[in-house]
Amino acid sequence: MGFVLSDELLGAFAPILVYWVYSGIYVGLSSLESYRLHSKVEEEEKNLVSKSNVVKGVLLQQFIQAIVAILLFTVTGSDAESSTQQSSILVLAGQCVIAMLVLDTWQYFMHRYMHHNKFLYKHIHSQHHRLVVPYAYGALYNHPIEGLILDTIGGALSFLISGMSPRTSIFFFSFATIKTVDDHCGLCLPGNVFHILFKNNTAYHDVHHQLYGNKFNFSQPFFVMWDRILGTYMPYSLEKRKDGGFEARPTKQVRD
Template sequence: MGFTVSDEVLGTLIPIAVYWIYSGIFIILGDKLEKYRLHTKAEEDTKNVVSKLTVMKGVFVQQAFQIAISMLLFTLIKDEAGAPKPNPPLYIIAVQFIIAMIVLDTWQYFMHRYMHLNKFLYKHIHSKHHTLVVPYAFGALYNHPLEGLLLDTIGGALAFLVTGMTPRVGVFFFSFATIKTVDDHCGVWLPINILHLFFANNSAYHDVHHQLYGTKYNFSQPFFVTWDKIMGTYMPYSLEKRKEGGFEARPVKD
């Protein structure tokens, strides 16, 4: 009998593997991306107050919590007979993806915004993420563990449960959401990025939020900017080329 891995295990572990593989691409490319950076290397070194080793350890802690909660969720909802749930037709999966994106965006917008408005939550929890004033790819999930639980794990669980997607479909959705989150924090503006064709919420948009002038704006993540526009927290930007190379996302004032 061959060794098989359940969809539940794959749905838990593959998005984590995708996180490190995709962020690893940015690390490997390194200097080749210098001319596309949204901040200089000097700014990254001086403005970020935590080391990359600390960030890596913090991400590992959050992902450990993510694994535990995900396996608990799959255990609770698993059919007593243990039979795998059949996957729906592609058009149903497409609808599930769209609904899941809306659910996840809605949850994360309001939770994220509240963590900025509540001084206690910001000081003791969310400010950890903002120690990365200059975001980079593998720092995307550098959060306080409680924030990781509230925003990412619970938000993902809600999207999964509301849509009724199967664990197999969940593998693809959460892998996609992971790629989008890493891309938004990568700190570079690539001239050819297919994600930018479909989503206005991108690395430059989120970079504005990480700057001092933008901490009360651009809360939306990881897909659309809809809630920012509805709630009046949308800050548009212009992308300007720097003389020394790279780009800068500058806020556009009305």
């Protein structure tokens, strides 16, 4: 018999594979200057961390996430048990929506707090903002403590509260990974389905990475509801730059 990966192992490692494959696609597309939010010159001049250190930081976070995921699956039950539970499409969809809302809620409030707490911002969250000009494979470049709090614990809560099985989590967290990478890709490509379906997209998050948007657009990775409800939404418009490409510009001043 051939070797078969369990749902638990796939749930832990599939999102990691998806991250690097999807990021690689955007690396190949990064030369399309007419669709970039920042030029390559800006990327080199403004970013405060080398790409090799970004890769190392992401791999460290993914290693921690994989370990936590395996432990979580071990504690909550085996794939053999979950495979015996037949769920309807409606139930699976409901679990995914709940997981999206839980993840968004957790990340919004933790993310916002890391910006407003000077100690946490200086020593932890500022590491992610070394990427003033975000790019795809830098999506998970965070301080290890931030990665644990925002992404790993947030993912664990969404998994537990939604009640999804390890098999369902393979698809949900792979989708969440793709969405997160897309939000940091720095490209506004025509026909991008994420830009059509979600207000929380590449340009929306790019605003947050700029100095003028540092206290706005905290929501990630799916919806913008908490920003709108709590007054941290910064409206913007996409304008053509003189050197080609686009730029997300605020359409009005918003007081913090």
